[in-house]
Amino acid sequence: xxxxxxxxxxxxxxxxxxxTACYGxxxxxxxxxxxxxxxxxxxxxxxxxMRKESDVDDLxxxxxxxxxxxxxxxxxxxxxxxxxxxxGISSVPESYISVKEIKSFYDYFKVFVERxxxxxxxxxxxxxxxxxxxxxxxxxxxxxxxxxQRYAQTLDYDLIHAHDWLTYPAGIVxxxxxxxxxxxxxxxxxxxxxxxxxxxxxxxxxxxGMTEADSVIAVSRYTAEMVISRYLIDTAKISVxxxxxxxxxxxxxxxxxxxxxxxxxxxxxxxxxKGPDYFLEAARIILKKYPKVRFVMAGAGDMEKKIVHKSxxxxxxxxxxxTGFLNGSHVAEMFENSDIYVLxxxxxxxxxxxxxxxxxxxxxxxxxxxxxxxxxxxxxxxxFWDVKLLAHHIIxxxxxxxxxxxxxxxxxxxxxxxxxxxxxDEIIQVYKxxxxxxxx
Amino acid sequence: xxxLVFYFQVHQPYRIRNFSVLDIGKGKDFFDDELxxxxxxxxANKCYLPTNxxxxxxxxxxxGRFRVSYSITGTAIEQFRKYCPxxxxxxxxxxxxxxxxxxxxxxxxxxxxxxxxxxFLDQVKMHRDTIKKEFGFSPITFRNTELxxxxxxxxxxxxxxxxxxxxxxxxxxxxxxxxxxxxxKDKNKNMMMLLKFYSLSDDIAFRFSNKxxxxxxxxxxxxxxxxxxxxxxxxxxxxxYLNLFMDYxxxxxxxxxxxxxxxxxxxxxxxxxxxxxxxxxxxxDVLQKTNYQPESISFPEPVSWADMERDLSAxxxxxxxxxxxxxFYEILPKIKAAGDPALIEMARKLSTxxxxxxMSTKYFQxxxxxxxxxxxxxxxxxYRNFMNAITDLEERx
Numbered sequence: 001x002x003x004x005x006x007x008x009x010x011x012x013x014x015x016x017x018x019x020t021a022c023y024g025x026x027x028x029x030x031x032x033x034x035x036x037x038x039x040x041x042x043x044x045x046x047x048x049x050m051r052k053e054s055d056v057d058d059l060x061x062x063x064x065x066x067x068x069x070x071x072x073x074x075x076x077x078x079x080x081x082x083x084x085x086x087x088g089i090s091s092v093p094e095s096y097i098s099v100k101e102i103k104s105f106y107d108y109f110k111v112f113v114e115r116x117x118x119x120x121x122x123x124x125x126x127x128x129x130x131x132x133x134x135x136x137x138x139x140x141x142x143x144x145x146x147x148x149q150r151y152a153q154t155l156d157y158d159l160i161h162a163h164d165w166l167t168y169p170a171g172i173v174x175x176x177x178x179x180x181x182x183x184x185x186x187x188x189x190x191x192x193x194x195x196x197x198x199x200x201x202x203x204x205x206x207x208x209g210m211t212e213a214d215s216v217i218a219v220s221r222y223t224a225e226m227v228i229s230r231y232l233i234d235t236a237k238i239s240v241x242x243x244x245x246x247x248x249x250x251x252x253x254x255x256x257x258x259x260x261x262x263x264x265x266x267x268x269x270x271x272x273x274k275g276p277d278y279f280l281e282a283a284r285i286i287l288k289k290y291p292k293v294r295f296v297m298a299g300a301g302d303m304e305k306k307i308v309h310k311s312x313x314x315x316x317x318x319x320x321x322x323t324g325f326l327n328g329s330h331v332a333e334m335f336e337n338s339d340i341y342v343l344x345x346x347x348x349x350x351x352x353x354x355x356x357x358x359x360x361x362x363x364x365x366x367x368x369x370x371x372x373x374x375x376x377x378x379x380x381x382x383x384f385w386d387v388k389l390l391a392h393h394i395i396x397x398x399x400x401x402x403x404x405x406x407x408x409x410x411x412x413x414x415x416x417x418x419x420x421x422x423x424x425d426e427i428i429q430v431y432k433x434x435x436x437x438x439x440x
Numbered sequence: 441x442x443x444l445v446f447y448f449q450v451h452q453p454y455r456i457r458n459f460s461v462l463d464i465g466k467g468k469d470f471f472d473d474e475l476x477x478x479x480x481x482x483x484a485n486k487c488y489l490p491t492n493x494x495x496x497x498x499x500x501x502x503x504g505r506f507r508v509s510y511s512i513t514g515t516a517i518e519q520f521r522k523y524c525p526x527x528x529x530x531x532x533x534x535x536x537x538x539x540x541x542x543x544x545x546x547x548x549x550x551x552x553x554x555x556x557x558x559x560f561l562d563q564v565k566m567h568r569d570t571i572k573k574e575f576g577f578s579p580i581t582f583r584n585t586e587l588x589x590x591x592x593x594x595x596x597x598x599x600x601x602x603x604x605x606x607x608x609x610x611x612x613x614x615x616x617x618x619x620x621x622x623x624x625k626d627k628n629k630n631m632m633m634l635l636k637f638y639s640l641s642d643d644i645a646f647r648f649s650n651k652x653x654x655x656x657x658x659x660x661x662x663x664x665x666x667x668x669x670x671x672x673x674x675x676x677x678x679x680x681y682l683n684l685f686m687d688y689x690x691x692x693x694x695x696x697x698x699x700x701x702x703x704x705x706x707x708x709x710x711x712x713x714x715x716x717x718x719x720x721x722x723x724x725d726v727l728q729k730t731n732y733q734p735e736s737i738s739f740p741e742p743v744s745w746a747d748m749e750r751d752l753s754a755x756x757x758x759x760x761x762x763x764x765x766x767x768f769y770e771i772l773p774k775i776k777a778a779g780d781p782a783l784i785e786m787a788r789k790l791s792t793x794x795x796x797x798x799m800s801t802k803y804f805q806x807x808x809x810x811x812x813x814x815x816x817x818x819x820x821x822x823y824r825n826f827m828n829a830i831t832d833l834e835e836r837x
Contacts, residue, residue: 312759317767318831323461
């Protein structure tokens with residue numbers, strides 16, 4: 001079986017959990033013999049033909065244009081970074097098609113809208129109406145969508161799999177031109193990101209994608225319920241496949257220490273969705289009573305400045321620190337050097353970071369408003385808004401190092417069982433079911 | 441007679457590199473050696489070396505009638521020695537002419553006066569010793585970091601041996617109807633005071649190359665005429681002081697060579713001295729030259745020479761600055777008590793006012809001077825690096 005997969009993030013092109021999840025999914029699929037042609041928002045028109053497990057790290061590159069493929073093969077690269085730069089894939093997504101091409105977007109889409117064989121099948125008008133906007137991200141989504149037709153016609157595959165709204169329009173285009181079935185994977189909805197009703201254009205694109213999809217995969221029951229109640233998607237085509245992780249850490253003899261005092265960690269994007277302000281409020285309560293704790297907020301995001309200023313306003317001295325953006329190896333190091341992990345998300349479709357934290361034996365506290373709460377037992381669960389209770393639990397873990405250690409170890413053993421292998425079996429089941437529907 | 445009192449501030453901080461939480465406790469150097477060396481060499485070539493050469497020429501030419509004064513911070517001297525020793529040699533050459541006065545300040549160009557009297561006096565003494573050692577000069581004039589001043593400063597400095605003159609900003613809200621051209625005494629009448637004449641100082645330091653300024657271009661004739669016009673106000677025989685205080689980096693760095701700033705300075709002494717009413721003086725000359733009873737003047741609230749506000753807000757206005765300063769002065773005594781000289785030295789380098797200046801959000805959006813001077817993309821980045829650096833030191837105790 002071969003899958004044409006559209007996604008916005010994949011290591012090294014990554015900004016959050018989506019990239020981590022896609023990496024785990026593709027690796028798991030390859031292990032089970034499912035091949036993947038991966039399409040990313042690259043500058044050049046390339047795809048990544050994944051055929052064996054090691055390909056997720058090697059990222060083999062193929063150009064759609066045979067001419068460019070020859071040029072590429074004749075270019076010598078000393079590092080893989082150089083190679084990624086050549087095709088325009090870096091740690092930060094950037095614009096990759098000329099403005100002229102974007103201008104032709106509406107003409108291009110009009111063709112789909114007007115062609116009778118597509119007219120009734122696909123909510124193109126819906127996408128066309130809602131993909132408007134000149135913000136950077138919308139421009140990029142347009143660019144990405146423009147290319148979908150060429151990928152769909154050139155490549156050979158059995159099924160289309162699109163991750164999150166950014167790639168749904170591309171998924172719809174590919175489905176239309178190829179007649180293949182479409183699986184839309186929902187990692188986060190606009191409701192999660194915005195902490196309530198968000199950008200109406202994004203809601204509409206999410207709705208179009210899920211409506212047009214033959215199957216929808218939600219990363220948790222929490223998310224599935226949202227998909228059903230807010231987007232009114234047919235329950236029969238929704239499957240829940242919980243996220244997992246691939247971390248394999250050898251239990252180290254000695255805990256690494258950056259600080260003499262216990263470290264309480266927030267790690268993730270510093271955005272409204274992740275509830276960094278609730279973490280800060282809890283820290284404020286705790287530091288009044290226990291000045292000998294270090295709180296570390298690791299990551300970057302649009303609320304970072306606000307939290308920096310607020311932590312300074314509370315005069316938390318150097319007991320509340322910031323790391324700035326962390327790359328993969330730094331994330332691991334941060335976990336190694338922490339004692340307690342807190343997921344304070346306001347709305348978290350899944351939340352892979354707590355699984356990572358637990359695999360590093362960190363005592364973990366997670367928001368009840370998360371998908372991950374459905375799959376783990378050995379973590380403390382609190383409502384994100386209940387900062388007093390959150391503070392109470394953190395204090396308890398600080399006061400009782402034995403309890404902290406016990407919870408950390410139990411968590412570690414528990415998450416060892418939550419691997420992508422099992423999740424990918426479930427995804428393949430969804431694929432098979434979806435393709436069977438095509439036959440009948 | 442009106443005396444032109446030139447005082448130039450020479451300072452370079454130890455800038456902090458991007459320093460993450462993960463760098464804490466690993467014995468890493470958090471100062472940006474590469475950047476600091478680069479800045480020092482750049483400024484040396486654009487400003488320090490050519491301007492020192494010019495000053496030497498002028499001193500030579502006017503045989504002692506052209507006089508200037510310098511305040512050179514300890515962190516600048518250390519970095520001359522490390523990155524560009526010829527700058528230090530050229531200042532020594534200037535010292536040998538005996539036509540240069542060196543002014544005392546805190547070694548680290550710090551805000552310690554506001555937080556920790558003992559630390560402040562320690563840093564003043566360190567600076568005094570360094571100036572004596574490097575230039576064979578014992579300062580009798582004092583200026584605090586960025587001309588920050590309030591009444592208690594004179595009292596602190598008075599306790600230190602030797603200081604008789606103090607410099608600060610001629611702030612309108614303090615001077616009220618009084619003129620900054622007179623010499624004054626501090627509130628308790630222990631020290632002689634000179635006040636910066638900010639409009640004419642800033643005409644050179646900030647507006648010189650500003651094409652939008654109505655007086656552009658600033659010629660020497662025009663500037664000397666303005667000075668003579670000032671003198672007309674005072675027809676008596678009183679000795680007045682036009683205090684032109686500015687960053688030394690004005691020459692060649694803030695105002696590039698192409699603006700004509702060097703030609704301006706080269707021509708100024710000759711034109712000025714041709715007038716019978718204008719002379720040059722060191723700040724300490726005020727002790728002999730003042731031929732009237734100076735009035736005492738009180739600064740109940742702190743002032744400085746920074747920004748339009750001329751208060752402390754460049755370094756201490758937003759929460760990041762307050763939190764950083766309070767954290768620093770809470771940890772510093774612990775580091776001093778532990779007694780490791782290397783740690784104390786690193787900590788003191790963090791007392792330099794520039795670190796707090798980089799955290800200012802006042803004008804950042806407008807791309808104003810704060811941004812021009814900052815090595816960081818955002819005030820929050822400066823804050824993060826600073827807080828991680830001071831935490832690193834705390835963990836090393």
